[in-house]
Amino acid sequence: MISSFLVNNLWVLLCGLLVFVMTIAVGFLEVGELGEDLSFSLLKTVYFTGIAVVVMGVVGFNTAFAPTWHGILGNPGYRPGLLLGAFSTSSVNPMQDTWWSVGSNDGLVAGVYFLFETAFAAVTLALVGVVFLRKVKFAAIAIYSVVYFTILWNLPAAWIWNPSGWLAKMGMVDFAGGLVVHAAAGAAGLGVLVQVWLEERRRGTAGAPAPPIRISPGWLTLGILLLWVGWFGFNPGSVLQFNDEAVIVVLTTFLAAAVAMVSLSATTYVATRQPPDLLVAVNGILMGLIVITPLAGFVSPGSAIVLGVLSGPVFWLGERLFARLKWIADPVGLFPGHLLGGIFGVTMIAFFAQSAFAAPSGATSLPNGLLFGGGLAAVHQLGVEEFGIVVVVLTVFVLSFATAGAIARALGGITEAPARAAAD
Numbered sequence: 570m571i572s573s574f575l576v577n578n579l580w581v582l583l584c585g586l587l588v589f590v591m592t593i594a595v596g597f598l599e600v601g602e603l604g605e606d607l608s609f610s611l612l613k614t615v616y617f618t619g620i621a622v623v624v625m626g627v628v629g630f631n632t633a634f635a636p637t638w639h640g641i642l643g644n645p646g647y648r649p650g651l652l653l654g655a656f657s658t659s660s661v662n663p664m665q666d667t668w669w670s671v672g673s674n675d676g677l678v679a680g681v682y683f684l685f686e687t688a689f690a691a692v693t694l695a696l697v698g699v700v701f702l703r704k705v706k707f708a709a710i711a712i713y714s715v716v717y718f719t720i721l722w723n724l725p726a727a728w729i730w731n732p733s734g735w736l737a738k739m740g741m742v743d744f745a746g747g748l749v750v751h752a753a754a755g756a757a758g759l760g761v762l763v764q765v766w767l768e769e770r771r772r773g774t775a776g777a778p779a780p781p782i783r784i785s786p787g788w789l790t791l792g793i794l795l796l797w798v799g800w801f802g803f804n805p806g807s808v809l810q811f812n813d814e815a816v817i818v819v820l821t822t823f824l825a826a827a828v829a830m831v832s833l834s835a836t837t838y839v840a841t842r843q844p845p846d847l848l849v850a851v852n853g854i855l856m857g858l859i860v861i862t863p864l865a866g867f868v869s870p871g872s873a874i875v876l877g878v879l880s881g882p883v884f885w886l887g888e889r890l891f892a893r894l895k896w897i898a899d900p901v902g903l904f905p906g907h908l909l910g911g912i913f914g915v916t917m918i919a920f921f922a923q924s925a926f927a928a929p930s931g932a933t934s935l936p937n938g939l940l941f942g943g944g945l946a947a948v949h950q951l952g953v954e955e956f957g958i959v960v961v962v963l964t965v966f967v968l969s970f971a972t973a974g975a976i977a978r979a980l981g982g983i984t985e986a987p988a989r990a991a992a993d
Contacts, residue, residue, distance in 0.1 A: 573675045577810045582681050584806025587799045588688035592618045594795035595695040601789025602848065602901055603780050605703070612707075613698045617714060621691035624718035626653050629690065630683050632719065633726040634670060640735030643727050653683065670732050671809055685806060689750060690722045692803075696754035697969075699901040700762050702780055709976050709983040713761070716972045721757055724968075725749045725961045740950065741957040742932050745807035747863025747914040748961055755908025756962045758899075760969025764977055766896045768984045780900050786847055793851045797826060800858050804865040807930075814929035818865045821873035822858065825865075828877025829857025829884075836881040852902060856884040859910035860917070866930030867922040876917060883913050912958055919943070919951035 596614035600607055621629075628645050635647035667676040677685075694717050701710060728734040729743050743749055804822040808815040833853030834845035860880045861873055868876070887905030891897060897904065920938045927935040936946035943950070977983045 573810075577675050578677055578681045580811035580815070581677055581685050581806055581809060584802030585681070585685035585688045587802025588685070588692060588806070589618065591796055591799035591803065592621075592688070592691045592695045594792050594799060595692065595699065596792075597788050597795060598792030598851075599699055599901055601785050601787075601792045601851075602782060603702075604783030604785050605780070609703065613701065613710060614695050616711065617694045617698060618691045620711070620714040621687055621694065621718050624715055625683070625687040625690055629718040629723055630686065633690075633723040634668070634682070634686060634731055636669065637727055637731055637733045637735075640733060640738060641727065642724065643731060653679075675810060677809060686726070689746060689803075690718055690726075692799075693722055693746075693750045693754050694718070696751070696903060696907055697758045697761065699903050700758040700765075700899055702898060702900075704765055704898070704984045705761070706980060706983055706985055709973075709980055712976050712979075713972060717757070721965060721968055721972065722749075722753070724964060725753050728961070729957065736953075736957045736960070739957075740934065740953050742867070742918060742927075742935055742954075743863045743915055743957075744866040744930065744932070745804045745862045747859070747911040748958060751859050751862065751907040751911030752915070752958065753911075753961055753965045755904055755911065756965040757969040758903050759897075759908070760966045760971075761973045761983075762897055762899075763970050764973035765898075765984055768977065768982050769896075780898065782848065782900055784846075784848060789847060789851060793854055797854060797858070800826070800862075804862060808866055809931065812929060814866060814926065817870070817926060818930070820870045821865045821868055822861055824870055825861035825873040825877040825880070826854045826857035828874050829853045829860070829880035832857075832878050832881025833884055834881070836885045840885065852884060852888075852906065853881060855902075855906055856880045856910050859906055860914040863911070863914040864918055864921060867918060867927040867932060867935060869923060869926060872921040872923075876914075876921065879913075880910070883909065908962075912962075915954050915958055916951070918954055919947050922947075922950075 593611065593614050596611040599605060600610045631645045631647050632643045635643035637643050666679050668679045668682045671677045671682055694714060726749050728736040729741055729749055731737060800822055801819065805815045805818040808818055830850050830853035833856065834849055837845050837849050857877045857880045860876055884905055887909040888902065891899060891904045920940050922935055922938040923941050924935060924937050936950055937943035939947040973983055
């Protein structure tokens with residue numbers, strides 16, 4: 570009989586591989602929406618994937634997931650240490666080396682957990698990268714990536730997903746990354762765009778129109794298909810065990826996405842009297858997936874349906890709100906989707922969570938939400954979640970802007986000259 574230990578590790582390993590697919594799929598989605606040259610759009614995501622593996626392997630995994638210093642940042646020297654132990658033979662049997670925070674009789678080995686979380690880091694930067702478009706120098710993108718996988722992605726992960734993190738000790742939860750991945754990606758992207766805007770303003774080109782939407786139906790459909798399938802690893806894999814709750818998370822994830830597609834289509838039709846198109850369907854699916862991500866392991870399938878219904882109007886309103894900011898070039902929807910959707914989903918934890926679902930996902934102390942009789946405990950949880958949102962979004966924004974500014978000083982700007990960008 571196969572042990573649950575081996576089953577769990579195989580499950581998370583396969584889910585991690587699905588999440589890796591999502592990083593490249595973001596490139597397909599960009600091509601499908603903007604009709605950009607295929608080589609450049611995918612070049613970013615290919616390099617994001619490779620740089621993530623290298624940097625997370627050297628130091629990033631430990632700064633996020635090793636026991637932390639005062640709840641802030643993981644110890645880079647914790648076993649297996651830098652370079653995942655490098656040439657050490659102290660652990661010649663990786664299947665016996667369970668990672669401290671998920672190590673039990675049914676826990677995960679360090680290598681499997683590394684692969685899974687590195688895939689999350691890679692896809693998060695791919696989301697940030699949709700605002701780079703053709704404006705940011707490739708050298709700047711590469712340098713930013715190294716900093717991102719060392720500090721920018723790692724701080725929120727260390728604070729919330731690491732059990733020794735200071736926000737985790739306060740009781741904050743974020744099941745699969747509504748804040749750690751999506752909202753933080755939006756905050757990081759906003760930090761980069763501020764630097765882009767400053768450079769464009771100095772050249773007198775600030776406020777230039779965003780790249781037009783040029784739908785390529787085949788690439789757009791392929792992108793959303795790979796993302797939707799990849800989310801099978803993203804959310805159900807975050808249970809970190811193959812148990813009954815993992816199956817529930819499959820249901821909550823897919824229900825929220827499908828219902829959100831219908832919800833945004835209906836919202837668009839009611840507001841504009843125009844029939845929905847492929848882009849509306851894709852944005853609806855993505856918004857549903859984003860909103861359910863921080864809650865998927867804490868809620869029932871019924872709650873997932875309600876959250877899917879709410880996702881459509883939230884995206885529609887957010888898209889129009891961010892469209893008023895003329896200096897923001899965000900044709901792929903990082904801010905109304907990932908930033909706003911991530912914040913909304915994390916906020917909904919305090920309303921829709923049910924402890925019967927949360928406990929098998931590892932959140933044993935999460936109370937029922939306000940809609941399920943949580944009372945004062947749920948109010949307190951709401952306060953913790955909102956505090957965490959503010960701290961993480963502000964921190965990531967400031968650090969991202971500072972990183973982009975430092976790179977700009979080193980390279981003489983992070984943006985390409987208009988003539989060269991147009992030539993590309």
